[in-house]
Amino acid sequence: DPNDSLFQDNKAPDVNAGADQELEMGEGAAVVVALDGAVADDGPYTVAWTQLSGPAAAVIDDPGSEDTVATITVPGRYVMQLTADDGQFQLSDTVVFVVHPYNYGGLIVHWDFEQEWDGLTVQDVSSHENHGYVIDGATGQALYIPDGAIGQALDLQNGDYAAGGDCVGLDLIMPDSGTIALWYKPHAFYNYNAIFDNSVQADDWEMWVYQSGIARFRVQAGTEVSADLPQLAQGEDPLSLWWHITVTWDRLDASTVTTQVYVNGFLQQAKTGPWVDPGSTFYLGGGNPGNDFAHAAFDDFRLYNRVLPAKDVLELVYGENVPPEVDAGPDQAFEMDEASTPIVVALDGTVTDIGPTLVTWSKIAGPNDITFDDPHAEDTTATITAPGTYKLQLLADDGEYTGADTLTVVVHPYGYDGQIVHWDFETAGSQVLDVSGHGNHGVIVDGPTGATQYTEGKIGQGLNLLNGDYAVGGDHVALEMRLPDNGTIALWYNPHEMYNYNTVFDNSRDADDWEMWIYSDGRMRFRVDKIDDTNFSEVTAFLHDIAPDGDARGDWFHVAVTWQRLSETTVALKMFVNGNLVDEITGPWIDPGEFFYLGGGNAGNDYGQGLVDELYIYDRPLAQMEVLGLMYRGNKPPIVDAGPDLVKWLDASGQLDLTLQGSVIDDGGPADLMIEWTVISGPNDITIHDPTQPDTSVTIYYPGVYHLQIDANDGEFYAADDLFIEVYPEGYTGLIVHWSFDADTLEDVSGQGNDGAFVDGPAAEAGYVKGKRGRAWRPGNGDFATDGDYVSLTLTLPETGTIAFWYQVNNLYNYVTLYDNSVHQDDWEMWIYGDGRLRGRIEAGGEVTANLHALSADGDARGDWFHIAYTWKRLSPTTVENSLYVNGELIQSRTGPWINPGSTFYLGGGHNGNDYGDGIWDEVRLYERALTDTEIRLLASLSNFDDDFDVDIDDLLVIMEGWLEDVPECESTPAGDYNMDCRIDLEDVAVFAAWWLESLD
Structure with missing residues (x-):
């Protein structure tokens, strides 16, 4: 720098060419840009404006003036330079002008693929010079082909692989709000055929096609929007068609974004979810390591820095004359009266177009008992004389294009109670008759490898699904009906075999939504949606545990699932088995597809092997007594609830007085209801003051675990429920290990003598650091599976217990071990993934998970302290309930399979083959009981210094x-x-x- 000399009399000029600008050409006119330069110097100087680059020459009015103007006649990117010369020094600065064409509409990239193929560059014809570059992989091939959607097209001839494919790259960060539009012709459907991708994380800012033909776009998990190409093909081969696909995103604030997907100009789905910043590179056809490449052709690719409205999207597909916009009106529902008086339905359609149109109303599905007053008027009436579900279409034709919309009219029979489907399987045939009166008949789809037969069922005749453990060619039953926002599905089911994933019912939505299946271990699961391991709506029952002999095969189970949509994004689920509520959850909502399937039907999911009887679908969630009514046609068993399990302490006098929270519900017959509380087991006698009252009081005199049961008998049916009361001596906490790390040895300060042993591996160097309270332990490990530092304790963990500790996240990688066990490598462990997910499990199938990034104030868990607590309670010889808490709050609770722990507990690693932990641990505690929510919250508070679970x-x-x-x-x-x-x-x-x-x- 010439100004740095200590003996310099003359200083170099300070030059500023001004701020970069974006402008738009006028209609048929040039644009005049202001060159607002500034020069500061300690003496006289001269200036000169020059053009360094641009698609055409700009005319500079006075190149020798700091402030002047330039006239630009061609859109593009121009770089202008201002130079100052004081006779000794010359210094320069530049300014960039991006000049958009007139009415450019936010278009910043346009690849039309009409140039000669050179194998290197894809030309941008938008005037922004955002040219793509061809990435030539070892196994793929890219070229231009003549038969595109509009002239030439780009053909990416890759396969179902994640490395070595060809794609097109563009070094450009996607705008906060934008649109990508393109023509797309897939050559094959496979998981996961990329449409476009991004250099951010592998699962963000991407669009792909599944093997099922469903195309999906997302900014991040939780923003997925989808389109079902085979369904939209309406009977044609979807691989033979050119599809116009448009996706938009609109950032709402720092953390949320709204996404949309259009196909052939029409909106398919919109969603609001979490925002994540895009990477610096965009890829067409793949490009992010680990994601599959595209096997497809592309044409007329466009990128906008704004969200296109629906009308503009249509014009990209059809030009100036777009198809008529048609709205058939809202769906309607009616109930016939006792006299079956015909229903007159007012049809209020709306057609919008730039010219005249011919409109036609027609019935496209449902019974034939309907008459239109004037089928060629937008607003007309239809008369319906019989119950059923009628799908009506309003079609408009402008002479070049047609537009259509549908509505559904449901006419319920007299006395309707929400039941919309009842398949009793009493009439054999390829059509499964609906005896609810709604005409929702199912059709048996006969696959080449499966079979169905009507045979003896639970009540009369049932339908036998004789498939196997395969995902193609099976038999199933299809019903064209979109499930309601609130509803119930109930059926009798008898599984023949157990395998992953024995489908009970499915849906034409995405392969993993709106489905019920059975695992090989006997778990039956119903799911509406699953965003990730911490955000899902699924409920589970363990059929082997319910079966009298421990083997569910060959047993009849009455299964009912209910759902109630709470908001645009959430739903509440319940699962009942044999009339008992076994699981419930609130989780994410996703709209169901247009088809319901019994026994399979969604491509990629395994078919079912079992016997089905008495399937019901309601458009409301049934109460438990109503579910029992589907099982029992007359008198129903009492519903008995003993109340929650309890953890209590004896008082200073050595006894415990408490009121039980039992309840009994019955329909009042056929005889007087008899209720009785009894003690099943316990260390000593207790006093039940009135055993005939559900909410009676009891007195307990000795510590221990008491098993109580409440029975109810209505003269025909007997029902019972139980609860456990854990009673502890005054002052007992169950603490068996407490490592505070405040001594140089790993002393157990609980007084139980469970001192830990430091194991010094050659690859790490452990030490003490400042902790959350006192000192803390840092092992100094890294992303390796051998020779790390850890803590070892010879201790077999109890059947019920708690592990709690403070942990500061350092590095994130797969798999940061927090604790481990000497049993099998994948059991009794907790770890963190590279993406910040914390996961604990006793055995596979019972994992509980928390997203630490989401729980961090700044969205990055690294460097943050978290209080982590994991509790477990063995429920049976084969099952355990486990729960995960972070910072005192319950994140997830789940029932999973039990396996006995090993004889050694490890902190920070220790099991060969598992990666060591890299973080800081403090205040590690183990209890021989499952702490309550309140107790865990107190641990996380760091306020209960004497560990008596009472801040005082x-x-x-x-x-x-x-x-x-x-x-x-x-x-x-x-x-x-x-x-x-x-x-x-x-x-x-x-x-x-x-x-x-x-x-x-």
């Missing part, structure tokens, strides 16, 4: 010991120093006071 004056005294004592650069965190600033002051006392008040509640 004793804990306050601990804080006051360090009141206002400065410990500069403290190596350990004083008790009560919540903000870890090495000083206990009013800020800390305020936090403590809040926890004290909460504990009083």
